[in-house]
Amino acid sequence: MHMQFKARNSILFAVLIIALLLLLGFDFVTGSTYLSLRDLFLYIFNQSKIDSDLLVLIRDFRITRVLTAVLAGSALALAGLLMQTIFRNPLAGPYVLGVSSGAGFGVAIAVMGASAFGINAFGAGAGLPVLISAALGSAGIMLIIIIASLKMRDNVTVLILGMLMGAVVSALISVIEYTADSLSLKAYVIWGMGSLSALSFNNMLLLAAVLIPVIGLTFFISKSLNLFLLGEDYAKISGVKTKSLRLIVFVLTCLLAGAVTAFCGPLGFVGIAVPHVARWIFKTNNHFIIIPATIICGAVFMLIADILSIRLAASGILPLNAITAITGIPVIIYIIVKNQKSYF
Structure with missing residues (x-):
């Protein structure tokens, strides 16, 4: 039985990886300017045969966008999984609990503050300050939620508190927007629509430098997370420092959600929906399996959302957070309807 389960998981992982690779290629060729997979292979193996303008298009736009999709999807999905485990709440996620709103508040302050000094907050060399502001904003909200979860045993109450915190932060952002100048306001509104195309290649590398180590660290707490799912008291008895x-x-959650929100905007419902999809596919809560499964499913989900945002638009690109909401909300509705069969 164990061997059959292991073989099944291996097949599922293989299918997901193949789907990921196919979507990477499809997303690469998707755009207003025609590119083929041959251009990608030439870029990797023989750049001397590529025109300089085409080289810029491939590196600074297509590859940057595709890799950002993989990073953002993986990070948001993983952040959702971690929050669902630690709160033991199937509806927990960066967007619902206000963590993404906190990151947005940090970005709003960074953008308005930067514009006051004549600095473009989304310009060259400004990635790190925006990243730090977003991380601090998400950390503030997450800290309040963590303290509340220690005092309140009711997960629904914690969930409502997170939504209220998100609403308060959104109100504060509205006040900041009202006092902002037109240029910084426009920049923030465009950022708020969500996009994978706004990053420069260097900012994508900065995003990767933050996310990849953080994603890697989650594998080291898989055993503790498994024990925590069985109950906090049981985890303590088993030696876990809860x-x-x-x-x-x-x-980890603040870094994952804060970094993605800083550069890509508030992409809602990815963190809630994707972990449940991964659990449904693999039929397990074992974090040794569900963490890599969630990472891959998150990347697949975001690549699909990015492709749809481009393909469905008559011209330009649709707001990415609209696509993630449309595709993610049905999963959340299903979770609510089937709550009596919850994984938790």
Whole structure:
């Protein structure tokens, strides 16, 4: 039985990886300017045969956008999984609990503050300040939620508190927008629509430098997360330092959600929906399996959303957060309807 389960998981992972590779190629060739997979192979193996203008298009736009989709989808999905585990709440996620709103508040302050000094917050060399502001904003909201979860045992109450915090932050952002100048306001509104195309190649590398180590660290807490799912008291008896685990998850989630929100905008419902899709596919809550499954499913989900945002638009690109909401909300509705059969 164990061997059959292991073989089944291996097949599922192989199918997901193949789907990921196919979507990577399809997303690469999707855009207003025609590119083929041959151009990608030439870029990788023989750049001397590529025109200089085409080289810029491939590196600074297509490859940057595709890799950003993989990074953003993986990070948001993983952040959702961590929050669902630590709160033991199937509807927990960066967007619903206000963490993404907190990151947006940090970005709003960075953009308005930068514009006051004549600095383009989304320009060259400005990636790190925006990233730090977003991480601090998400950390503030997450800290409040963590403290509340320690005082309140009711997951629904914590969920409502997160939504209220998100609403308060959104109201504060509206006040900042009202006092902002037209240029910084326009920049923030465009950012708020969500996009994978706004990043420069260097900012994509900065995003990768933050996310890849954080994603890697989650594999080291898989056993502790499995024990935590069985109950906090059981985890303590088994030797898990639950307060330390909460703090680690707090930091990891803030970095994952904050970094993606800083550069790509608030992409809602990815963190809630994707972990449930991964659980449904693999029929398990084992974090040794579900963490890599969620990472791959998140990348696949975001690549599909990016392709749809381009293909469905008559001209230009549709707001990415609209696509993630349209595709993610049905999954959440299904979770609510089938709550009596919850994984938790």
